[in-house]
Amino acid sequence: MPNHSFKLNGQQVDVDVEDDVRMLWVLRDKLGVRGPKYGCGINVCKACTSHINGKAFNPCAVPVSEIEPDDEITTIEGLADSEGKKLHPMQEAWLEYDVAQCGYCQPGQIMAAVAKVRQVQSEGREITDEDLDEIRNICRCGTYMRIREAIKAGAEKM
Amino acid sequence: MPAHRRSSAPVAFGHRDMGRRRFLGYLFAAPTLAVGVKLGIDLAGGDTASAAIPAPPQPADLYDLSDALTDAARPTANLITVVVNEDGTVSFDLPRAEVGQGITTSIAMIIAEEMDVPLDKVKITLADARPELVFNQLTGGSNTIHAMYTPIRVAAAIAKGALLDAAAAILQENRERLTSREGLITGPAGTVLSYGELAKAAAATETRMVEAPPLKPASEFKIVGTPQNRLDAYDAVTGRKQFAMDLDVPGATPTMVARPPSIGGTVEGIRNEDEVRNMPGVVDIATIRTGVAVAAETFGQCIDAVRALDIEWGPGLVDGESDDTIIEKLRAAAIPLPPGLPGAKVIETDFTFAFRSGSPLETNGAVADVRDGKAEIWYGAKVPITAQAEIALLLGIPQTAVTLHVVQSGGSFGRHLFPDAALEAAEASQKMGRPVKLMWHRTDDARHGRTHPMTTVSIRTSYNDDAVLAYHQHHTSVETDTQHGLGEAISAQATKLPPGNYSVAQSLFLLTAKTSYNFGVTNQLLHEIPLQFPTSSVRNVYSPDVRLAQELVVDQLANAMGQDRYEFRRAYAKTDHLRKVLDKVAEMGDWGRSVPDGVGYGIAVHDEYKMIMACMAEVDARPETVNRPIRNGKTGPRVTKVWYAAIPGSVVVNPRGMEAQLMGGITDAVGLVFTAGLHIKDGIPLEGSWDDYFYTRQWNVPEEINIEILEPDPTLEVPGAGEAGVAAACGAIASAYAAAIGEIPKFFPILHDELGFEPKPLVPPIPESPTNGLDFTF
C-alpha cells in the first residue's frame, strides 16, 4: 500500500493507505483524528472543514495523493497550538457566546470562521454580514445567530 | 379526568412553596454516599385556570402532552441515583438522551443548586438502557426538565442532608450550626470538611428510606435561574466531544449500507459480490433487512464499494407515490368540514405542507458488537428500552443479553426516537461476526431517513360583524410512526382525554393542537392515511402546521372584519398571558409602523410545553432580496427580524439554554416556511444532501432575533424548551410574508415549486466522493 506523509497539527505523520482515499477518512479512520466530522462526504455540509497551509479546505473532497509531504494540515485539535495557545481566540469567542448546541457542526464552523476572518483581514477589511452569508457550513440545530456574533467577536482578537 | 384534577385547590409544582412539601427517598448501602429517589413523585399539577372561555375548552387546554408524558412516568417509576464521590464530585446517571437540547447542563445546575456544590463538580452521564424504568427513560416532547426537576432536587437535598449529618458527627456539632457552600461544610469554629472527605462517612451501611429535608427556597437560588453556558461547550469547541462514530470500540470496522432506489425496496440478489469483496479495503459484505452492508477499512472505501455493488432490487413500499398522488389521496381521505353556520359569513382555506426531513447534521449511526449470543450497542437512543427490546428480537437473543449504551447525538429531530441505525449495526455485526461502526451516508439520511409527513389542512370559520362564531380545522396526513414507546406512553394516557378511544397519533394531535383564540364552536382533528413512508415526530410535531394554518386564517378573519391583525388577536386571545406576550412582541417590533412595499410583518402565538409565546417577524420579499445570488442555494424572501416573547412555567433552570433552544426553533421555522421541503417522486425523495434539502443557511438567517423571556408564572409547571420555538415563529413568518405580498400562501414550503437542484441518481444510491476539494480553499 502506498505511503503518504504530511504535517498534521505540527507533526510529520506517515500513513499507509490507497492513493484515492479522501483525507477525511485518512484523518478519522487511519489516524484517529476525530475532530473533523462527517456530514455529507460531498463537500456540501462543511462539517469536516480543516486547514491546509492555513486555508480552509474540506478533506472529504481531497484524495490523500494530492497532499504533499510539506503540506501542513490543521484540524480543530491543532488550531490553538498553531498559535501557541490553549484556545484559539475564535474558540474562546465560541465559549463566550455559548454557541454550541449538539456541537456536531462546531469544529467545522470554527475552522471555517478562522479562515474567513484571515481571508478578509488579508484583504485589509473587517468582516461584514455579507462575508458571513458566504459561510456554507450547516448547523441543523440552528445556532447561526450566535455563530455570527461569535465570529465578529473572535475576529477582533485575531 | 384531567379537568377534575385541575379543579382541585392550586398546588404549586414550581418553586413557590416546594420548601414546605415533604418527599421520600433512599440512602443506599454503598461505598460512598448514594441517594435514590423515585422518578415521577406524585405531584399534582398547577391550576392552569384560564380566563372565562366562551369556547368550550379543548383537550390540549386541559391536559397537554407534557402532562401526559409526566403522568405516564408516575406509576411505573423506579429509582434515579445521585452519588457523592471521594474526589468531591457528584455524579448522576441521567436516564435521558442528550441530542443538543442542553439537558445535561440544566440537570447539573439543579443538582449543584440543591447540594451547594460548584457546577463543574457535577458529572452527568447518560444511562444505559434500564428496562425497569419503563416510561421513565424516554426523551421526547420537551419533557425532561418538566418530569425530572423535583425528583432530582429531592435526591440532591437528601444527599446534602446526609453530608451535613456526617459532618455533624465528625465535628460533634449540632447540624443546624453547620453551613454548606461550594462543596464544603463549615463548622462554627471554622473547621472545614469537603464533600469528598465526607463521601464515605455519609454512606449508609444498609439501604433505608429517609425523608428529604425541606427543599431550598427559590429565594436562595444562586445557580438555577441564572444564565449558564453549556457544560460540554469546551469539548465541543476543541473537537473532543464524542459522538457514536468517534468512539474507539476495539475492532469496530467502518460499515455502510447500499440502499434501494425506492423506500423499503428489498435485496433480490447481488450480481458482483466477489468483485466487490476484492476491492481495496473491503473486509466483508452481508445482506441485511434494509440493503447490503459493506465493511471496509475506511468509510471512504465503504462508499466506493457501495457504489460498485450491482444489486437486483425488489419493489419498495410506496413505489407508485409522488407528491401529486399523495396530495390526491389526502384530499380524497379528508373528513369533510361541518358547514358554516347559517346566516354567518364564512372563510374557508386549504393548505398543503410537503414532506419535511428530520435529518440532523450527524447522520444515523451506531456501533455494535454482536458475538457469542451477546450484543453490546452504542447508540443515541431516546427510547433505549424499546430499542433494546427490538434489537433483542431482531437478533433472536434475550433482552438481558443486549447492553445498550446511550451516547451523545449530533441532533435528533425525531430520528433518535427510533433505533434504525442500531438495528442495522446489530444485524450487520451478527452476520459478519465482527464489531462494526455503521454509518449512513448523507444521501441515505436524506432519502431513507424519517420525515415529517405531508399534510393537508382545511379550515372553515364562520363569523358575523360582531364575532367569530365557529372554527373547524381538519388535518389529513400521511401516518406518523409512533411505534417507539413514546406512542405507548401517550396511548396509555389517551383515556384521560374526553371522551377517549383515540389512536396514538390522534391523541398526540389532540394533546398539542390548540386554538389560542375564542372562536365559539371549535374543533380540530387529525385523520391519517396509512402510507408506509418512514416518519417520526419531528421537532414540535404537528404544531408548526397547526399554528401556521391557523394564524393565516386569523389574518384573513381580521382583514375581513376590518381589524388590525394584532388588535384582533388581542381581543380574541383566550388568556391574559397570551395578551401579555402579544403586547410584548408588538412593542419590541414596533407594530403599526410603515414599511416599504414588498416588506411585511406578521404576528402569531403558541402555547405548549408550559410556555406561552408570541412571535412577530418581518419579511423582505422585494425582488432584489428574493433574487440575491447564492451558489447552489435557495435564497428567496428573507426573514429580516424576529421578536419573540415567552412566559415560561414556574422555573427556568437555564435562561441561556432556553434562549438557545428558542433560537434554534425560530431558525427551523425560517426554513420550514420558505425552503425546506422534500419532493417525493416514485416512492423516494429527490433530495440527497444539504444543497438540495434547503434547511436554513447563513444567507437565510435574520439580521436580528430578539428573545425576551418574561417572568415565569409560578402556577404553571416546569417548562420545556427544546421544541417550543418552532410553531409561533412559523405562524409569524408566514403571516409576515402574506402581508408583504398581499396574498395568503397555501403551499409550504413556499418555494417548493422551484426544485432548484439537479437530483442525484438513485443507482448507485450514493454519490461519489469529489476529488477537487483543493479548488475551493479559502
Ligand code: FES
Ligand atoms: S463531510 Fe466534508 S463537507 Fe460535508
Ligand code: FES
Ligand atoms: S450545534 Fe448541532 S449541528 Fe450545529
